[in-house]
Structure formats: structure tokens, C-alpha cells
Amino acid sequence: MEKWICEICGYVYDPAEGDPDNGIPAGTRFEDLPAEWVCPVCGATKDDFVKEA
């Protein structure tokens, strides 16, 4: 599964880890994150993420 990077702060969303602090279980694909999910570091929205090259 692909990792996605926040263009604002550089945080990497790794589906293998999910975002358990914010209720996102490991194994959740970036595409399947809820639309209101935001970068846990800087608060940017999903639109600010790009696929890791």
C-alpha cells in the first residue's frame, strides 16, 4: 500500500501504521481515510497530501 506525504509539514501517512491516535486502524488505505481526516502534525487536509514517489 502506498504512503502519502503531507506537503505542508512532511508527515508521512503509512497505511501499515494507520493513525491510531486519531482512531484510524492500521491497514487503512489513504484513499479510505474519512474526508474530514487531517494531518496529525499540522492540521492540513487530505488535499495537501501527495503520493510518495
Added chain:
Amino acid sequence: MAVVEIKKNVYWVGAVDWNIKNFHGYSLARRGTTYNAFLVLDDKVTLFDTVPEKFRLDLYHQIHKLIKPSDIDYLVVNHVELDHSGALPFMVEKCSPEKIFCSPMGEKSLLSHFHRPDWPVQVVKDGDSISLGQTNVQFMEARMLHWPDTMFSYIPEHKLLISSDAFGQNIATTRLFDDQNDLSLLLSEARHYYTNIILPFSGFVQKALARVRESGLEIDMIAPDHGIVWRSHVPEILKAYDDFSSQRIREKAVLVFDTMWHSSEKMLKALGDALVEEGLEINFMSLKKFHHSDVMGEFSDAAALICASPTHNNGMLPLMANFLTYMKGLKPKGRIGAALGSFGWSGEAPKAMADILETAGFDVPVPPLKVQNVPTHEDLARCREMGKTLARSIKEKVAGQKH
């Protein structure tokens, strides 16, 4: 002010803000602050950062003591917040720089602050380097320390790190160097500053420190944009940042409260007595007397935050809501929380406070406790019991932290 040569041909040309007491409207700066700007005299005369707009003439006169401001070739903008860039439009006008260097995010931030696409901005990335003649500048990305645009400038010939807001402290002084001041005061001001400004980005600080260690970068001077310049205690401030950012905690609890008729205060005091009897350090702080940034300064190395507020119009008192919103935004990690308070008829406050602590990631090992109107001896005994239980959890938490 006098200009100060911090390294050969590198001058402090900043401004001292003696009388500011409130820093950017959210944090106190009881000792005032400085806005540091640094001028390098080399083939390319280069100014690193500026000062707030209202100090633009101070900066201008400082520079004048050394050169004609129009002789400046390069401006380096390590961070576009207005305390360091407010005087930028004025300086650009006065010195018509050949180039303005900033990070990729800095470019966007410059545009959205000043709306001047005509400026000669040159974006530099992490690891890029420019020559000024005898000396060079290496740029290091320091994203989110504390804004997305933040970068550091490192001059290898001088082993000098110009570090923007990182490693700063709010102290107004003309004794610019660490060794001209009391070190414990500097470190405690650095802690207050860190906790109120940089704490949310502790993960980034850890990464930046690791990078500095791994790169073998030699640093014998750190020049932040606020407060003193580190030259004799560089290892101490680096170590302090390691401690702050790893959020090391001690057997200490901050007890914070607001109260109308002192019932909630009495309850919290009883709880605090039990903590002290169990050997913990406590600090008992009224939100009417202490600013939220001072409470956070105290809380930075504490294992627990215990909140007391009466119920007021079905919620907590506004100073507590204010404090908890502020505290939550600073994202402290690995702490214990608890809540209690007096109520008249409906009693929502303790649970509302505990809910915030939980969503902020605190362990809340004891359910919120509420007492109707004025506590009896038995009620206060329950508060003490709560304190005893909390003391055990706090000790376990401190013992369990990684080394």
C-alpha cells in the same frame, strides 16, 4: 542599541523589546524579548532575518553603524512570521537586494504576507549552499519548528547555526551571550518558550537533533532569533532540547483550578495534600492568578495535570475552558489527568474536563469526582483517596518512561 560582533565579521544588529509582556498575544514574556537579526560582512553582504515592523528604524540604524544599508546584497528569511519579517518590505525597499533566500514553504508564506511577486526571491532547499565570498551558508530545512517555512542557516567557517525560533528565549537584555547571564535562568526561560511555542512539534525537534548528531555538524555557536546567543553552553541547550522534546516527566503534578465559592479549590487542595504525603512535588495554580502560558511552563516536566472547576451554566468556568483549549493545542504526550469539582444541581464540569483530557491523549485513571455545594469532611477524604490512587499511577508512569 550597540551592534555586537558575534563572530569575525558577523554582527548582531537586532532590537531589544524591553517592555513587551505579552508575546504574540498568546504567551507571556515577563522579561521582554529581543528580535535578533544578523549581518555578515563578506563579498556578499547578507542580512539574516529582520525585526517587527515597528522596530524597522532601529534595525536600519543598527546596520548604518557598520555599512550603508544599500550595500546589502542578500537577505535570508529563515522564517516569515512578522516578528522576523515585519521590517522586510522596508529593508527590501532600502537595500534593493540582489536576492532574497527562503525555503520552498517560505516562498508561499512571503507571497501571502506581502503580496510582492516582483521580489527577487530565490528558493533554497535543504542541503543547498551559497557562497558569500570567504564564507558559505548551508540551509537546513527545519519545517514545523515552528512554522512550515522555518529553516536554519549554518555558516561552516564559523561553526555558527542561525536557528530562527528554535533554542530561543524571551529575555530582553543587552548582554547578548549565554555566559553573561545566569544559566539556570536561561534554561528555565528556554523551557517556558519551548513549552508554549515548540512543544507540539517535539517529534520534529527529535528528528532535527538526530540529524545534527548524525551529520557530525560542528556547532560552537547557536544564534536564535529571540534572546541570548549560545556560545559557552551549546551542549547544555542541545541537551535541554533533547529533554524537552522527549517530554521527560518527573513525579510532579500541576493542580490547576478556578472557583467561585472555594469548594472546588478545597477539594483540589485535599487531593494535593495526599499527593504531597506520597512524596510528589505539586504546584497549585489558580487560573485567576496565573496566565495559561505560565501554567504550561510549570506543566512541561510534570507527569500529571489535575483540574478543578465548579459547574457553571452546565459546563466548566471559562478560564478552565480557555486553559484546556490552549493546553490541548500544545499536544503534551504521555501524561496523567484527573478532574474534580463542586456543583449545585446538575454537575457537568468534572466529566467535561476529563473528556477533554482524554481526547488530548491523557491517561485518566480515576473517574471524575463531584461534590454537591460545600464539601464535608467525608467528601474531602474522598478527594484525598483520589490523590492516593493518582500518586500510584503517577509513580508508575514516571518509572515506565523510556530512557
